[in-house]
Amino acid sequence: MNSILRQYFLILSFTVLLTTSGYAQMLDLSDAKIICFEKKDKLVLKSVAVLQEEIKKRTNISLPASKKWTNKSQPIIAVGREVDLGRFPDKYRTAISQMKNTGEEGYKMLVFEDTKTVFIIGHDSRGVLYGIGKLLRKMEMGQGGLFLPADLEISSTPRYPIRGHQLGYRPKTNAYDAWSVAQFDSYIRDLAIFGANSIEIMPPRTDDDFTSVHMQLSAMEMITEQSKSCDTYGMDVWMWYPNMGTDYTHPDSVQKELAERRQVFKAVPRLNALFVPGGDPGDLEPDVLFNWLQQVAEVLNQYHPQAKIWVSPQVFKPTQAWFDVFYEHVNKQYPWFGGVVFGPWVKTPIREIRKIIGPDIPIRKYPDITHSVSSQYPVPQWDLAYAITLGRECINPRPADEKMIHNALDQYAQGSISYSEGSNDDVNKFIWSDQDWDPETPVIETLRDYGRYFIGPDFTEGIAQGMIRLEKNLQGPLLVNQGVTRTLQQWQDMEKKASESVLTNARFQMGLLRAYFDAYIYRRLLYEAELEQKARDVLAEAKSLGSKVAINQAKAILSKAWEAPVASALKERCLALADSLFKSIGAQLTVEKHHAMGGRGNFIDYIDRPLNDVIWLMDVMAMIAKEPEEATRIAEIEKILQRNNPGPGGFYDNFGTPGSWARVKSAISREEDPGNLESPRITFGIGLVGQPWVHEVTAQGFEGKASPRPWMTQVTALYDQPLKIVYDNLDPRGSYTIKVAYTGRFRSRVKMVANDILVHDYLKTGNQPIYEFQIPQQAVSEGVVEFKWIAAPGERGAQVSEIWLIKN
Known part of the structure; x- marks a missing residue:
């Protein structure tokens, strides 16, 4: 009886889901068994564990795993590599063999509805992990239920071999320095599930402090743990290592710098590549730079024999002579040299770099997906009200922009590892990984996977469309963007039906916070623009009112912005969500309360910055009021009104x-x-x-x-x-x-x-x-x-x- 009731409630709870998901038929895998013949391959076994753990986390269902095939009628999730395919029954082997061939890191996924069997066959060990990641992204997982579209048939190989993100453990980031080893491991896993194969870490010494009040481990200890986590998922480890020394020619200085690197390289169990920027920070002349890197390579290869060094022509004020010498060194193709990195403040367009360097020298992109202004890819023609309040490092989902930016330049490189300084660019990371895997992937597909997997199947479409709406909030003049209010209403609808687990989910909180923040700034802009116009109208009557009376009335009108503020409830909700994000993922959105580094993600501190010209007007009016002559005061007021x-x-x-x-x-x-x-x-x-x-x-x-x-x-x-x-x-x-x-x-x-x-x-x-x-x-x-x-x-x-x- 209990089993019958369980099935009834499962069917009832998923009825709406199945009729709105766009899939005609769903396969119930709630009682499935995982079959995997592998006994030794650590990554394949880890991939199976990821599948079990992530299903358990979301459904409370523990799927058993077996190394023997079963002929029982229960559903099966079969996992293996292509070399294992011969061990499966002929019916399945024949059908899978007829699918499109895959390459390195690729996988095949095929559902046999008649036998309730799902196959995940990786081209290699990494392919198994990415196939399982795709399976998890497509499953409808809820408490007590596990469903999969019955018509899934996928044969997929990544377009680009480098797909990753930078996770620097340092105070300059807006959240990473507060993370535990477990949080980093979870995030690295999330990125792998969406196809990433590389993580870039940082040494303890960069253009930043060594420690912060948030750090649970020292920087040296944490990079060891980050490297270990990557290794368990079979992911490549890169390290961004700027030249922070003052002298790279004197023997004493060089030996000191090499000693530091020896300690760092020894501390990380896995390191596949080193990325050394040409500048920002650490500007060096190319001859000095490449001579220094030769010495670094010798130390690096003592601990990581296969690791290569990649370099970017990244300097703030470059000359043509600097570039000429730089690319001359690049084209010498030193044995230790890995390739060129194209990132922020690289002056040469990437298509020109491709022409300048040898055709067999790889390029890796280093896209800035984390910043909105003062950055490689700023929000285009951004409204000043947002630039003042959201600032450089706000929560910034830009799915359509990220796809456009990626696809404009992807053909010139072998992939990318993004520049990130915290959790604020979370959505952008997953968009970018999906594009590096397949640039034809529609943005909406990634966003639906994101909503389904990270928030829950009931929120698939709401989250996907909600992230698109947040990007549209940023487009064009804010004063006439009435869609900002609708965006908030849509997020509030989700907020009302959200469970406690969703309300405390950092990814939901980030989107919700932006919706409230945008609406608050919109309301303030409408209000403060009107206050400024009223103040100017009063100043225009200065001759009849008297200059000092007009100035005092104008000041009183402008002061209403803080004396009688609008939409205070929206602001209070923003403050509460900022506190919740600090609690859930250590996001530092204010300096005083959350101990953020100023200018690095603390956009909540800017929430009440003036959105009109009140600072200038108050200052000028104060100076005019000190003038002794009425005629002079009137003339100066007229200059204000006629300024433009x-x-x-x-x-x-x-x-x-x-x-x-x-x-x-x-x-x-x-x-x-x-x-x-x-x-x-x-x-x-x-x-x-x-x-x-x-x-x-x-x-x-x-x-x-x-x-x-x-x-x-x-x-x-x-x-x-x-x-x-x-x-x-x-x-x-x-x-x-x-x-x-x-x-x-x-x-x-x-x-x-x-x-x-x-x-x-x-x-x-x-x-x-x-x-x-x-x-x-x-x-x-x-x-x-x-x-x-x-x-x-x-x-x-x-x-x-x-x-x-x-x-x-």
Whole structure:
């Protein structure tokens, strides 16, 4: 009777699931037995254990494993390598043999519905693990029930041999430094289940502190454990090892550095490759760098004889001479040399690197999937409200963007190991791994696997669509993005039906937090934009009200943003979820409460940053109020109101806004150049003298005065790529003056031309914000002017935030 009731409730509980999952028939594997003939292969045996453990965790079902075939009627999950196929009954062997052949790390999955038998046959031992990973991703697992689509037939081989992610145990990360050995092992397993075969770790000494308050083990102890975990899953171990020393030529300094590396290499039981960046940090001249790496290789191979060293041409201010020597060394193909890494701040486009280096020299991508601004692949034309509050390292699911970025460049490399600084890019990791396995994989398929496997079958579609909605929240001007509210409503619907285990699931919490955060910022932006307009309306009445009365009323209106805030319940939910994430995975979203490193994931600290021009307006109004003469005060108020007015026949542009972006000229699409090495991008940060170099976007003062919002965004061309901005419909007989605001973090030397006629020669930006120049009349004679800014060789790029084109 108990068995009958159990079956009844299982069928009842999965009825809705089966009718909405898109599968016509589901195979019940709740009473299945695992058959695996393997006795010695550690990875195959580990893979079977992964299958058992992950099913047990989600269903409370313990599937037994046997090394003998059974002819009983119970369901079977048969696991093995292709070399084992001859040991299975003829019926199954024949059908599996007729499937498309697989290559290294590939697998075949086939369901025999009539006998309730599922086969996972790996091309090799790793293939078994990835086949089981795919099986787990496709199963519908709930308490007491285990189901699989009955029509599954998959023969799959990974497109690229390098598929992985960086998991650095250091304070700069926003969560990793709080993880235990068990948490790292679980995460490495998760990545393997989605096809990753490599993990990149870090030595104790990087451009960071050695310890943090969160660390449960020393860095040296943890990298040993990370290496051990990878080894149990048959995964390659890479190590990112920057050159942090001050001298790599003096014998004493060299011996000290080699001694450190000897200690590190000895500590890790598995190390397949070493990645040494050319810079950021540790800039070295190529001759010094490669001579040093020869010595490192000798030490490395004492402990890991097959390990190779990979290098990136990654420097902040490179010259052509630097690159020439670098690639000359690369093409010598030293015995210890593994290949070239293409990552952030590599100036040469990857397709050009492919032409420069020998055809048999491999390239590995090092994509920045973790940052949203000041990064290799920033959110395109991001709204300033998000840049100010979500910042550089927020929870950032960008599934469509990640696929586009991956597929734009994948053909030039042998795969990738991503740059990650914490849990914030979790969704992006799984998207990237699936694309490295097969670039044809639809994003929605990965997201459905993600929701089904990590959250639960009841949330498959909700999570998948919810992550897509979070990415859409970030696209375009926030002020008119009404979809932000709908996104929150959809996440709240899931929140209402979620069990306690789902509500405490970090992956659900991260998505839910972003939905609440985005909605709060949207509501604040609407409110604060209206407050600013009302304050400006009052200032426009200064002559009739009196300047001081108008200023006081404007201040009172602007102050409502914090004295009478909106949507406080949304903010409180964000704060609560931040606490929950700290508890569940050690995510550090605030500096004071969660002990985050500033500018590294602590976006909750930015939740109430002003979204209008209140800082600048309050500062300017305070100075105006000190003026002794009423006429002077009125005149200064008028300057506030007329700040962006170029006068009759003139033009004004703030290049952080969509309307102005239309003037920016690009010869190549973002889909062809996602990292903007040959096309312009929007950047954030004021970057004037006297301000610290920081990643987060702030409204800090300039020479005792606050900065207006337009100085916080720029159009930027990296390195010596020309920045082109076009104006048409000019008076061909007219005379024009250009006022240009040079703000931005680079502080480069730039020159400006108009239709190739010099307007100004190289000048160092950052010393003052606004410059004014007369435009040569010859440049205007056709009524169309292409302004072009070019950074000097070795600089990081040209940046322009505002232009006033004034008709004289």
